[in-house]
Amino acid sequence: MAFEYLSNMPLEEALRGYLQRLEDCGRAPVVELVTVGQALGRVTAEPLYAALSAPHYHACAMDGIALAASKTFGATATTPVVVSPDDYVVVDTGDPLPEGCDAVVMIEDVVYAAEGDERRLGSCPVTLYASIAPWGNVRQIGEDICAGEMLLTSNTVVGPAAMGAMLAAGVQEVPVIARPKVGIIPTGDEVVAPSANPRPGDVMEFNSTIFSGMVRQWGAQPVVYPIVKDEPDLVCTALQRAVDECDIVLLNAGSSAGRDDYSAQAVGKVGEVFCHGIAIKPGKPAILGNAGPVAIVGVPGYPVSGIIVVESIVKPIIEQLMGCAMQQGETLEATLARPCTSSLKYEEFVRVRLGMVQGRAVATPLSRGAGVVTSFVKADGILNVPQNSEGYEAGQSVRVNLLRPRAEIENSLVVIGSHDP
Amino acid sequence: MAFEYLSNMPLEEALRGYLQRLEDCGRAPVVELVTVGQALGRVTAEPLYAALSAPHYHACAMDGIALAASKTFGATATTPVVVSPDDYVVVDTGDPLPEGCDAVVMIEDVVYAAEGDERRLGSCPVTLYASIAPWGNVRQIGEDICAGEMLLTSNTVVGPAAMGAMLAAGVQEVPVIARPKVGIIPTGDEVVAPSANPRPGDVMEFNSTIFSGMVRQWGAQPVVYPIVKDEPDLVCTALQRAVDECDIVLLNAGSSAGRDDYSAQAVGKVGEVFCHGIAIKPGKPAILGNAGPVAIVGVPGYPVSGIIVVESIVKPIIEQLMGCAMQQGETLEATLARPCTSSLKYEEFVRVRLGMVQGRAVATPLSRGAGVVTSFVKADGILNVPQNSEGYEAGQSVRVNLLRPRAEIENSLVVIGSHDP
Numbered sequence: 132m133a134f135e136y137l138s139n140m141p142l143e144e145a146l147r148g149y150l151q152r153l154e155d156c157g158r159a160p161v162v163e164l165v166t167v168g169q170a171l172g173r174v175t176a177e178p179l180y181a182a183l184s185a186p187h188y189h190a191c192a193m194d195g196i197a198l199a200a201s202k203t204f205g206a207t208a209t210t211p212v213v214v215s216p217d218d219y220v221v222v223d224t225g226d227p228l229p230e231g232c233d234a235v236v237m238i239e240d241v242v243y244a245a246e247g248d249e250r251r252l253g254s255c256p257v258t259l260y261a262s263i264a265p266w267g268n269v270r271q272i273g274e275d276i277c278a279g280e281m282l283l284t285s286n287t288v289v290g291p292a293a294m295g296a297m298l299a300a301g302v303q304e305v306p307v308i309a310r311p312k313v314g315i316i317p318t319g320d321e322v323v324a325p326s327a328n329p330r331p332g333d334v335m336e337f338n339s340t341i342f343s344g345m346v347r348q349w350g351a352q353p354v355v356y357p358i359v360k361d362e363p364d365l366v367c368t369a370l371q372r373a374v375d376e377c378d379i380v381l382l383n384a385g386s387s388a389g390r391d392d393y394s395a396q397a398v399g400k401v402g403e404v405f406c407h408g409i410a411i412k413p414g415k416p417a418i419l420g421n422a423g424p425v426a427i428v429g430v431p432g433y434p435v436s437g438i439i440v441v442e443s444i445v446k447p448i449i450e451q452l453m454g455c456a457m458q459q460g461e462t463l464e465a466t467l468a469r470p471c472t473s474s475l476k477y478e479e480f481v482r483v484r485l486g487m488v489q490g491r492a493v494a495t496p497l498s499r500g501a502g503v504v505t506s507f508v509k510a511d512g513i514l515n516v517p518q519n520s521e522g523y524e525a526g527q528s529v530r531v532n533l534l535r536p537r538a539e540i541e542n543s544l545v546v547i548g549s550h551d552p
Numbered sequence: 553m554a555f556e557y558l559s560n561m562p563l564e565e566a567l568r569g570y571l572q573r574l575e576d577c578g579r580a581p582v583v584e585l586v587t588v589g590q591a592l593g594r595v596t597a598e599p600l601y602a603a604l605s606a607p608h609y610h611a612c613a614m615d616g617i618a619l620a621a622s623k624t625f626g627a628t629a630t631t632p633v634v635v636s637p638d639d640y641v642v643v644d645t646g647d648p649l650p651e652g653c654d655a656v657v658m659i660e661d662v663v664y665a666a667e668g669d670e671r672r673l674g675s676c677p678v679t680l681y682a683s684i685a686p687w688g689n690v691r692q693i694g695e696d697i698c699a700g701e702m703l704l705t706s707n708t709v710v711g712p713a714a715m716g717a718m719l720a721a722g723v724q725e726v727p728v729i730a731r732p733k734v735g736i737i738p739t740g741d742e743v744v745a746p747s748a749n750p751r752p753g754d755v756m757e758f759n760s761t762i763f764s765g766m767v768r769q770w771g772a773q774p775v776v777y778p779i780v781k782d783e784p785d786l787v788c789t790a791l792q793r794a795v796d797e798c799d800i801v802l803l804n805a806g807s808s809a810g811r812d813d814y815s816a817q818a819v820g821k822v823g824e825v826f827c828h829g830i831a832i833k834p835g836k837p838a839i840l841g842n843a844g845p846v847a848i849v850g851v852p853g854y855p856v857s858g859i860i861v862v863e864s865i866v867k868p869i870i871e872q873l874m875g876c877a878m879q880q881g882e883t884l885e886a887t888l889a890r891p892c893t894s895s896l897k898y899e900e901f902v903r904v905r906l907g908m909v910q911g912r913a914v915a916t917p918l919s920r921g922a923g924v925v926t927s928f929v930k931a932d933g934i935l936n937v938p939q940n941s942e943g944y945e946a947g948q949s950v951r952v953n954l955l956r957p958r959a960e961i962e963n964s965l966v967v968i969g970s971h972d973p
Contacts, residue, residue, distance in 0.1 A: 167746075171765045185925075188752035192923070224853070225742045227753040275924045282929070291765030292928035295855055298746040298758035299925055321646045325588075325719040331609035332648040337719035344592045344712030432645070434716055459959055502613070503696045504606075504720055507713035508703070538880055 137408025137416055141518055142443060142478055145409050149419045149426075149444075150451055152405055158424035160454050161309040161378075167297045170289040172350065173307035174453050179283040183301030184273035189228040193237045193268045196257065197222045200234035200265040211258045213244050221253045228269055235268035276300045286455045310352040311452045313445070314373035314380040315339045318359045318366055318394070319432065322384070338383050338437050341504075342430070345441055349449050349457055351379075366397040374401055374422045379448055381441070382418070384432030394418055394429040402427055410518050412477035413501040414439040433501035439480050461533045463512065463540065465492035466526060468547060471514065473522035482510035483531055486545035494531050495547050511535050511543070558829025558837055562939055563864060563899055566830050570840045570847075570865075571872055573826055579845035581875050582730040582799075588718045591710040593771065594728035595874050600704040604722030605694035610649040614658045614689045617678065618643045621655035621686040632679045634665050642674045649690055656689035697721045707876045731773040732873045734866070735794035735801040736760045739780045739787055739815070740853065743805070759804050759858050762925075763851070766862055770870050772800075782806065787818040795822055795843045800869055802862070803839070805853030815839055815850040823848055831939050833898035834922040835860040854922035860901050882954045884933065884961065886913035887947060889968060892935065894943035903931035904952055907966035915952050916968050932956050932964070 162176040191197060196219040206212035219236075220229040228235070236259060245255035275296075276282065282296055283289070289305065297305065317336045325335045336358055343353035354377055359369045366382070373380040382394050395407050395418050402422030407429070409417050413436035418429025426448050430437045450456050465485055473479040483494040494514060497506045512531035516522050523529055533540065583597040612618060617640040627633035640657075641650040649656070657680060666676035696717075697703070703717055704710070710726065718726065738757045746756045757779055764774035775798055780790045787806070794801040806815035816828050816839050823843030828850075830838050834857035839850025847869050851858045871877050886906055894900040904915040915935060918927045933952035937943050944950055954961065 168761055168764075171768060182748060183750070186923070187750055187754075190755075223742070225740070225753070225755045270921075270923055274921065275926055282926070290929075291762045291769070292855075292859065292925055294765055295758040295762040295925045296929045298756060298761055299855075301746075301748045301750075303746065303748060319646070321644075325722075325724065327603060327722045327724060329604070329608055329722075332646075333608075334611075334646045335719060337716040340589055340719055341712045341716035343589075344715055347592060348712070434713075434720075438713065459957070500691075500695065502607070502691055504713055504716045505696055505703070508711075508717045536880070 138406060139408055139410045139415070139476065140406050141410050145406050145419060146444065146447055149405050150447060153421055153424060153426055153448065153451065156421060156424045158426075158452070160452055162306050163309045164304045165307055166304055167294050167302065170294060170297075170305045170307060171291065173289050173305070174350070174455050175283050175285050175287045175289060176306040176308045176454075177285050178281050179297065179302060179305060181276045181278050181280045181282050181300035181302070183276075183299075184278045185276040185299040186270050186272060186274060187301075189272055190270040191222040191224060191226045191228055191235045191268065192270045193235050194223050195236050195238040195268070196220065196241055196252075197226075197229050197232035197235050199232060200263050200267060203234070203236070203259050203262040206259045206262045208260050211260045212262075213256050213258050215256050216254050219257065233265045233269070234263045236263055237268065288455070308453050310350055311379055311449055312354055312377040313342075313346045313351045313449070314354045314356060314377035315342050315383060316356045316359060316369050316373055316380065317383050318361060318369075319384050320361045322358050324358070337504075338430075338432070338434055341434060341438060342381060342383070342441050345438070346445065346449065349446055350453060351449050361393060363393045363396060366393050367400050370397050370401045370427070374425045374427065377425065378452060379426045379428070379445060381428050381430050381445065383430045383437065398427050398429060410477050411439065411443065412474065412479045413499075414443065414480075415477065417444060419444065431501075434504040435501045435506060438507055461537055462530050463492050463533055463537060465494035465512075465529060465531050467523050467529055468493050468495040468525065468545075470525045471496045471516065471522045473516040473520060475519050475521060478518045479516040481514040481516060482506045483512050483514050484509060484545075485511040485531060485533075485540045486543035487541055488545055492531075492540065493545055494529060495545070511540055559827060560829055560831045560836070560897065561827050562831045566827050566840060567865065567868055570826050571868060574842055574845060574847055574869065574872065577842060577845045579847075579873070581873055583727050584730045585725045586728055587725055588715050588723065591715060591718075591726045591728060592712065594710050594726070595771070595876050596704050596706050596708045596710060597727040597729045597875075599702050599706050600718065600723060600726060602697045602699050602701045602703050602721035602723070604697075604720075605699045606697040606717075606720040607691050607693060607695060608722075610693055611691040612643040612645060612647045612649055612656045612689065613691045614656050615644050616657050616659040616689070617641065617662055617673070618647075618650050618653035618656050620653060621684050621688065624655070624657070624680050624683040627680045627683045629681050632681050633683075634677050634679050636677050637675050640678065654686045654690070655684045657684055658689065709876070729874050731771055732800060732870055733775055733798040734763075734767045734772045734870070735775045735777060735798035736763050736804060737777045737780060737790050737794055737801065738804050739782060739790075739806050741782045743779050745779070758925075759851075759853070759855055762855060762859060763802060763804070763862050766859070767866065767870065770867055771874060772870050782814065784814045784817060787814050788821050791818050791822045791848070795846045795848065798846065799873060800847045800849070800866060802849050802851050802866065804851045804858065806850070819848050819850060831898050832860065832864065833895065833900045834920075835864065835901075836898065838865065840865065852922075855925040856922045856927060859928055882958055883951050884913050884954055884958060886915035886933075886950060886952050888944050888950055889914050889916040889946065889966075891946045892917045892937065892943045894937040894941060896940050896942060899939045900937040902935045902937060903927045904933050904935050905930060905966075906932040906952060906954075906961045907964035908962055909966055913952075913961065914966055915950060916966070932961055
């Protein structure tokens with residue numbers, strides 16, 4: 132196979148065009164009904180309206196006695212009022228307000244007007260030293276929710292309180308956006324399932340585990356397919372199957388232009404290639420393609436490149452499908468501890484460690500090897516160096532996208548220097 | 553039953569003493585082994601070490617030819633070197649470095665020194681116009697991970713990249729802290745399962761759904777028990793069963809001092825009451841108790857009170873059990889749109905809406921009714937008014953704990969005023 136040069140499309144341009152193409156191909160969120168109990172963290176597909184008011188009846192808001200408020204009018208510390216047992220009803224919090232009553236007096240404010248055996252709430256008269264206004268200590272119908280009221284707008288992430296509000300409003304099922312299915316196809320003759328005893332040349336397949344974790348965190352559902360050998364027909368067959376079953380397909384490795392890299396050909400056969408080669412580093416050889424509304428992304432084989440491509444390309448596709456933006460990470464202003472040079476050709480994603488030195492955040496660039504997956508484990512943040520920039524000098528102030536909570540970083544010690552492993 | 557006054561212990565004091573008591577009773581995290589694929593979001597129970605180096609063999613880092621670097625020494629644009637097919641091996645990225653080779657020349661830098669049919673990589677000589685240093689384009693053993701190296705410290709939340717690093721290092725299983733089991737017991741004669749057609753007086757039981765969602769978000773595992781009638785024996789039996797099966801038990805409702813509130817008695821029978829009544833509003837009648845190392849929390853019945861108690865008391869217990877602090881929410885400085893008065897007796901948690909007016913965040917207090925669960929759905933943040941404070945004036949600057957991402961709030965319109973539902 133002849134060596135083919137890849138394109139070098141800027142990330143933002145590639146992504147905008149690609150998302151537009153997917154939309155033009157009729158890509159749209161799928162809606163499914165789930166019970167309220169299953170709705171935690173899901174995204175509403177439609178506005179949701181209350182079927183019932185809450186409370187759905189006039190409810191006593193206190194333990195005590197219910198009565199007509201007018202029976203208490205004029206009661207004060209010096210002019211107490213005695214209420215006969217026929218004129219009040221003993222109630223607990225949550226009880227329906229009894230017929231003929233419009234207020235509840237708290238049990239703490241009720242004084243028994245009888246002694247000995249007679250002294251029994253419900254059958255003895257009681258003395259009140261204060262009046263109560265109509266509807267005092269009553270939760271009226273609809274105090275919390277009015278039937279017909281909009282409870283949640285569409286494209287809202289359902290939290291615990293919203294689940295409670297739905298049940299209170301008589302809603303038992305919620306239309307939510309289906310979790311996009313993300314098919315992940317590992318390829319490569321040398322690729323084997325992870326093991327504790329690999330032979331030399333065995334490349335252990337852990338990218339699918341990383342990508343599964345990432346898309347799961349964004350609310351999508353990963354589907355990992357078996358490892359496919361580097362044979363064009365086998366790759367095409369596997370790709371066609373995944374396209375039939377999923378919303379997004381990641382074809383992992385074989386996205387470069389080497390001897391056995393059939394991915395771009397396979398994407399072109401099963402669908403169309405929109406762009407092969409993006410101006411990012413790591414991650415340049417990514418392939419963006421589609422088969423109708425199904426996105427096909429050729430993800431480079433090196434784990435760090437793969438993570439960057441999945442984060443930069445696949446996350447926005449999932450957001451488009453879910454109809455809502457994921458929470459953006461925080462950023463932090465930091466001083467570079469070492470120079471960080473970068474090629475003009477690419478937008479570069481540099482993993483950095485962060486820590487506080489004299490009240491100021493300091494960023495130290497980590498190993499930039501595309502195979503160094505631990506750089507992502509050790510990293511506290513990502514420094515984006517734009518295309519057409521040569522990078523930054525030591526001591527320069529830069530803005531870092533955080534991978535960890537800011538509080539954790541503010542408690543970090545900085546230790547840099549040489550080491551002898 | 554006689555009316556019993558509750559204590560009014562400040563939250564911080566109650567919590568500190570309570571967590572200490574649980575620790576003194578032998579409460580400790582439980583460890584379990586899970587596969588790496590199941591470890592997403594779990595917390596490591598021990599430091600984790602690499603079983604293998606990664607790469608676990610000297611690996612070609614490029615598609616091209618492998619050779620002894622010394623064969624290329626002296627090659628320049630004007631003094632090219634010809635390498636015979638016996639002295640190089642065609643390799644792909646990831647191949648083990650062949651015997652006798654110590655460097656890889658990229659395929660793009662290889663020029664065939666033959667024509668026509670002879671021109672076949674692997675069998676024809678090649679011309680090189682640059683030398684390569686030993687170990688050039690080779691990923692040496694341990695470039696990413698050295699066997700024996702610490703991959704993850706204990707009490708670390710496992711993310712996608714860490715899962716990849718573990719597999720690369722030959723680690724297949726991870727000791728993680730078991731998800732604490734949180735038993736939730738709904739009680740009350742009037743309490744029924746949520747329905748679309750409740751009768752007057754039916755109090756729909758949705759608190760267990762709210763609390764389940766909350767503890768699930770914190771990494772614990774909810775176990776919801778059937779609704780128990782307000783009978784002391786039944787409550788004790790249910791509580792004993794949950795104590796036997798769970799790490800934390802929430803006894804919902806019946807935590808006040810009304811007619812049918814048997815919770816404190818039941819906690820005292822099955823275990824011990826540490827404190828009944830905390831100086832918070834809403835949430836005052838909470839009960840903190842324990843049966844040995846099992847925490848028993850009596851949670852008030854009104855949903856808003858319940859949410860505050862679960863957030864203030866149960867979350868720290870889960871953090872203690874998981875050995876790591878949850879991510880703290882962000883805070884935001886805002887101007888109060890309306891006065892917010894508060895009792896001196898309690899630390900008060902006021903739900904507020906937030907939005908931007910002329911570049912400045914404005915906080916509007918929402919309904920403070922303890923039954924108004926929608927106040928939590930509508931709220932963007934919580935304003936804590938400390939004990940011994942009378943509250944804040946309109947226009948005063950306050951710090952709000954955010955319930956939503958800051959970016960969402962910065963895009964919010966503020967509309968306040970009267971309404972006519």
